[in-house]
Amino acid sequence: MFDWMAWTTPVAVFFSCVVLMLAGMTVWEVKSPTRERRGWLPIATTRGDRLFIGLLAAAYVNLAWVGLGEKMMAWFSLQAEPTVWISFVASMALLALVMRKG
Template sequence: MFNWMVWTTPVAVFFCCIALLLVGMTIWELRSPTTLRRGWLPIATTRGDRLFIGLLLAAYINLAFVGMGGWLQDMLSLDAEPSVWISFVISMAVLVLVMRKG
């Protein structure tokens, strides 16, 4: 069923983090319903809205990093493409930033 995807450790960790975030947000929402608030995003958002926006940004960051891997290897004169763990850490940091300040 999942043979179409390359399941490496970073990919599995990324999707496990997303699943844990969704479960955690569901529990948080049931215990403490959210209200709209304005941060630096141009719209008033709830926690769920910020999670969705943050997950989209995390996915785009990871896709961009994977797409630019060869270019980064050439530009930085590396022996191999940079580790995808770098993009994972960056994307999770952006997700946390959007959740806290967005």
């Protein structure tokens, strides 16, 4: 069923984190309903809005990293493509920033 996707460890960790965040946000929302607030995003958002925006941004960071992997090898004279763990950490940091300050 999932043969079409390359289920590497970083991919599995990324999707596991997404599932855990969604479950955690559901419990948090049931226990403490959210209110809209304004941060540095140009719209008033709830926690769920910020999670969605942050997950989209995290996905774009990961896609850009994978897409630019071969070019980074040439630019920085690397022996192999840079590890995707770097993009995972960067995307989770961006997600945390959006959740906290957005």
